[in-house]
Amino acid sequence: MRIILPAVFLAMIQAQTPPAPPAAPDPVKTLVERLDLEKYKATIKGLTQFGDRRQGTDRNRAAVDWIEAQLKSYGCPTDRIKYVYDPPPAGGGRGRPNTGLAVGGGRPRGDKIPTGVNTDPMKQPDEKLRALNMQPTTPGPREMVYCTKVGTTHPEEMYIVGGHMDGHGWGEAANDDGSGTALVMELARVFNAPDVKTERTIRFALWNNEETGSQGARAYIAQRQDLQGKENPPGSGKYPEPKWLGMIQHDIMLFDHGMPLPDGTMRKEQRAEADVNIEFQSNSKMAAESMKLAWVFEAANEKYATDYPAAVGPHMTNTDSGPFIDIIPAISLRENERGVQIGNGWDPQWHQPTDVYATYNDKDFRLGLNAAQTTLGAVAGLTGATLNK
Numbered sequence: 325m326r327i328i329l330p331a332v333f334l335a336m337i338q339a340q341t342p343p344a345p346p347a348a349p350d351p352v353k354t355l356v357e358r359l360d361l362e363k364y365k366a367t368i369k370g371l372t373q374f375g376d377r378r379q380g381t382d383r384n385r386a387a388v389d390w391i392e393a394q395l396k397s398y399g400c401p402t403d404r405i406k407y408v409y410d411p412p413p414a415g416g417g418r419g420r421p422n423t424g425l426a427v428g429g430g431r432p433r434g435d436k437i438p439t440g441v442n443t444d445p446m447k448q449p450d451e452k453l454r455a456l457n458m459q460p461t462t463p464g465p466r467e468m469v470y471c472t473k474v475g476t477t478h479p480e481e482m483y484i485v486g487g488h489m490d491g492h493g494w495g496e497a498a499n500d501d502g503s504g505t506a507l508v509m510e511l512a513r514v515f516n517a518p519d520v521k522t523e524r525t526i527r528f529a530l531w532n533n534e535e536t537g538s539q540g541a542r543a544y545i546a547q548r549q550d551l552q553g554k555e556n557p558p559g560s561g562k563y564p565e566p567k568w569l570g571m572i573q574h575d576i577m578l579f580d581h582g583m584p585l586p587d588g589t590m591r592k593e594q595r596a597e598a599d600v601n602i603e604f605q606s607n608s609k610m611a612a613e614s615m616k617l618a619w620v621f622e623a624a625n626e627k628y629a630t631d632y633p634a635a636v637g638p639h640m641t642n643t644d645s646g647p648f649i650d651i652i653p654a655i656s657l658r659e660n661e662r663g664v665q666i667g668n669g670w671d672p673q674w675h676q677p678t679d680v681y682a683t684y685n686d687k688d689f690r691l692g693l694n695a696a697q698t699t700l701g702a703v704a705g706l707t708g709a710t711l712n713k
């Protein structure tokens with residue numbers, strides 16, 4: 325009895341303790357659950373009606389108009405950046421020195437499939453799509469669209485969530501980068517629902533001219549960097565360009581079928597180990613801050629992504645976060661690492677006529693949806709998102 329008594333007393337005390345109140349529901353989880361595979365697919369499909377959306381063409385301009393109309397319909401006020409793109413003359417041989425390393429700095433492994441940009445219309449077997457992509461690009465004025473969710477308590481600070489809406493290669497640019505553009509648009513939809521508030525501002529940017537060297541993102545920086553954090557008009561509480569807290573790019577989100585097989589073919593299905601690749605650039609002024617931001621996204625993936633995990637890598641390159649790497653924390657999310665994996669041929673549709681909506685199945689689209697869950701979860705946390713009752 326002397327041994328059992330304390331246990332009995334403990335049980336009596338516990339019985340008198342009122343039960344803990346149920347934990348308040350996590351508003352971020354509720355927001356993530358508003359993402360939907362069919363809606364994400366429908367937005368990608370909508371973008372593919374403009375073919376490869378090559379910069380400097382009518383189909384690219386029509387896509388910018390269509391994206392802007394969708395963003396407005398989500399209740400996200402839009403604006404445009406205007407700039408001029410005059411490409412340098414072709415040639416000049418600016419090849420990279422052969423270091424044995426991939427672009428961005430990583431070391432390639434395994435079997436490789438050659439990559440490149442298709443420029444031959446006749447490689448597109450779909451005659452309707454070939455005709456849609458026929459108009460050539462011409463130098464001149466360009467536009468890109470963004471929309472903004474203004475923060476309630478810190479409107480003067482913001483995160484930029486981006487994807488590039490232009491493509492090339494005579495397909496539909498369904499994956500590169502319809503998948504990233506649709507992800508950004510779906511996040512704009514969720515964050516701009518009438519019952520959602522964020523303490524800080526979020527800007528949803530659909531860059532143009534990524535495929536020619538991120539001239540859209542560079543124009544944005546050139547025109548707006550010096551406006552950061554300035555209230556205008558003074559005393560209005562309005563900040564046309566909030567201070568940049570981070571830039572998160574989404575560029576090719578769907579296809580992780582593993583590395584090329586020794587016979588130069590690919591697995592037909594998404595690999596079971598597919599992951600979302602979060603990259604920062606270790607060779608940049610903001611490397612430490614960017615790495616920290618990357619791990620915030622990895623943690624958000626663990627908490628909110630339903631199917632696929634995330635991996636962090638240090639070799640981010642060749643995307644619209646690039647022009648930001650020495651200015652602010654900057655990362656990218658992709659289906660694979662850009663340098664050692666996509667550069668080694670892990671995505672055989674990349675810049676090819678086969679990058680069309682019909683190439684992908686739900687396991688592919690679901691990887692993009694998991695990247696959307698990752699970014700939505702991370703950005704909702706970073707900006708203090710809450711739901712009105």
Ligand SMILES: [Zn+2]
Pocket residue numbers: 488500501534575576
């Ligand atoms: Zn891309």
